[in-house]
Amino acid sequence: MKKRVKDVLDEQGYKNIKRNVLISLIALIIIVIVSIAALIIYFPKSCEKPECFAQAMDNCKKVSLVREDSKAAWYYEILGRQDSQSCNIKVRLIKLKQGPLTIEDLLGSEMICKVSVGETLFPEENMESCTGLLKEQLQGLIIDKMHSVILKNLGEIKESFEI
Secondary structure, X not given: OOOOHHHHHHXXXXXXXXXXXXXXXXXXXXXXXXXXXXXXXXXOEEEOOHHHHHHHHHHOOOEXXXXXXXXXXXXXXXXXXXXXXXXXXXXXXXXXXXXXXXHHHHXXXXXXXXXXXXXXXXXXXXXXXXXXXXXXHHHHHHHHHHHHHHHHOHHHHHHHHOX
């Protein structure tokens, strides 16, 4: 009547433990592979230099870049092809180094720009093909600046029209 340890374990349901562990391990490996693939496909590679970004613009390759100049820091992300001749690029203003306080409202705002393949200008340098809140806010600032310059020089403008 002595039962062997193996028989006792089998009666308690441990017979299939190897199979369950193997199935769990395979499921875990599949989840890890799918997660890595999603990271590679959906998250852009980061470029350190503008030259890297310019090369990626030639192929509409998904990359991102943070570019700083004397006035601001910009975040760019190539989203992919719009059509066979152009790419969609997301532009976000992430930091201001100088300028009036009213410009601080632009921080974090984004616009999407349609850039022709092979074009070397950064999207904010030619905003005609851009749409979004950042573009609208930048245009509003430009209009306000022009308005104040015109008001400031109204006397000179009036004199130039008088003959």
